[in-house]
Amino acid sequence: MPTDTTQIITRIAEIIINELKLEDVTPETFEADLDLVDEVGIDSMDLATIALVIRDEFGIRIDEDDYPKLTTVRIIAEYISNKLAENE
Amino acid sequence: MANETTGKEYKFSDIIADPAIKERFTRVRKYFFLRESTYDMSNRCNLRCEGCYYYAGDKQFAEENLNTADWKQLMEAEKDRGITFVVLAGAEAGYVPDLCKTCFDIIPLGCIATNGLIPLSKEIDYRIHISVWGNDTTSLEIRKAKNMLVRQMENYQDDPRAIWVYTFTPVNIDEAREVTETLAANNHQITFNMFSVPVGYNGHLRHTPETLARTRAVMSELLAEFPDTVIFSPYNIVAHTHERGLHDLFSCSYPRMNPSTDIGLGRSFRQYRTDLKWDRAAACCVPDTDCDDCRHYAAGSAVVTARMYRHATNPLHFSAWLDYVDTYLAVWVKGYEKSSNLCNELIEPPVHN
Numbered sequence: 001m002p003t004d005t006t007q008i009i010t011r012i013a014e015i016i017i018n019e020l021k022l023e024d025v026t027p028e029t030f031e032a033d034l035d036l037v038d039e040v041g042i043d044s045m046d047l048a049t050i051a052l053v054i055r056d057e058f059g060i061r062i063d064e065d066d067y068p069k070l071t072t073v074r075i076i077a078e079y080i081s082n083k084l085a086e087n088e
Numbered sequence: 089m090a091n092e093t094t095g096k097e098y099k100f101s102d103i104i105a106d107p108a109i110k111e112r113f114t115r116v117r118k119y120f121f122l123r124e125s126t127y128d129m130s131n132r133c134n135l136r137c138e139g140c141y142y143y144a145g146d147k148q149f150a151e152e153n154l155n156t157a158d159w160k161q162l163m164e165a166e167k168d169r170g171i172t173f174v175v176l177a178g179a180e181a182g183y184v185p186d187l188c189k190t191c192f193d194i195i196p197l198g199c200i201a202t203n204g205l206i207p208l209s210k211e212i213d214y215r216i217h218i219s220v221w222g223n224d225t226t227s228l229e230i231r232k233a234k235n236m237l238v239r240q241m242e243n244y245q246d247d248p249r250a251i252w253v254y255t256f257t258p259v260n261i262d263e264a265r266e267v268t269e270t271l272a273a274n275n276h277q278i279t280f281n282m283f284s285v286p287v288g289y290n291g292h293l294r295h296t297p298e299t300l301a302r303t304r305a306v307m308s309e310l311l312a313e314f315p316d317t318v319i320f321s322p323y324n325i326v327a328h329t330h331e332r333g334l335h336d337l338f339s340c341s342y343p344r345m346n347p348s349t350d351i352g353l354g355r356s357f358r359q360y361r362t363d364l365k366w367d368r369a370a371a372c373c374v375p376d377t378d379c380d381d382c383r384h385y386a387a388g389s390a391v392v393t394a395r396m397y398r399h400a401t402n403p404l405h406f407s408a409w410l411d412y413v414d415t416y417l418a419v420w421v422k423g424y425e426k427s428s429n430l431c432n433e434l435i436e437p438p439v440h441n
Binding site: 037041042043044045046047048049051052053055056064067068069071 | 099100101117120121123170348350351352353355393394395396397398400440
């Protein structure tokens, strides 16, 4: 499980690319500040699915009220980092 | 995450490792792209049903816009902002087939809510929801129309677009069997709705704990006895006959009750009146319904479906949620076939942590 912020960003991008079956983008080229709703076109059900995969992988609790706010890869990475820090 | 009843923690990957759950999730997930909005097509209706939500509030006074070019422009704008599914309703869409066809030509996925007495051309290939409020004696009393079911069936015989929506009120619970038997004998489908009172309604159709329990029992019997005719699931029964309404159970995500515009219905849903205007404060699929009493099938289709995350805590709840979504798609999307239900227990909805 990645713990370094850069690694987390890359892994989240990978999860999003896999779950949404995005083409023409790699985890390394995925823009961390891209708005997933406005610029990628992600909807609430996709975001819920991604939150479930992230919850599994990082072993963190994501509140139902929180995941709709996780709208960029960087915001998600910061959220995960904070949750991991709380668990230490 | 911990299951509130067993304490066992399930990963989502564990839940969807079950082949039946995985198959169903994969199937319904293909429809996650659906984004709905609703449109009042006409302010006229050939009926005046007691408790009709359309004739509650002020939307009934909006002027009709019958200009096809304006509707074409609206639909193109809706498509541009990501709407992929339209619900054409109030008061009676059968009066304006040309406008319905205009909508269909631009956004080909959708549904028309109708009383079924004015047949709609098959060129408009949307799902058609035909309202039924009891047997023909009760319909005559509440809707002031004779022989409704017979006339509806004549208009939509052998029509795969059609599904009847039986609205349970306290006075027609025991008539659902007769209606279901008639529809089954004629190879039609039926799904269930719950009368939900309009704001300010003080009539005798408001459900009580006793009528909710009786409705639950009848729905369960009919689902078990007519599995090919009744498009429903045990979890639908729980969600719509619970003493707590949909908003209390699942936190309604329509704009009217949800101030967030981050994502989902709160961001994209609009309810247009016949003058092609909309108001966020009134935006839900059944405006002017009392939200505390809302158990409406259309509301549940969006509100329960939107709560996938909450149900992904254990296989049982997730199976129940999948049954609900499978039902929603079979009722609303033409050509989607209902599968067997995965969860045949009446389980309590998950608690919102």
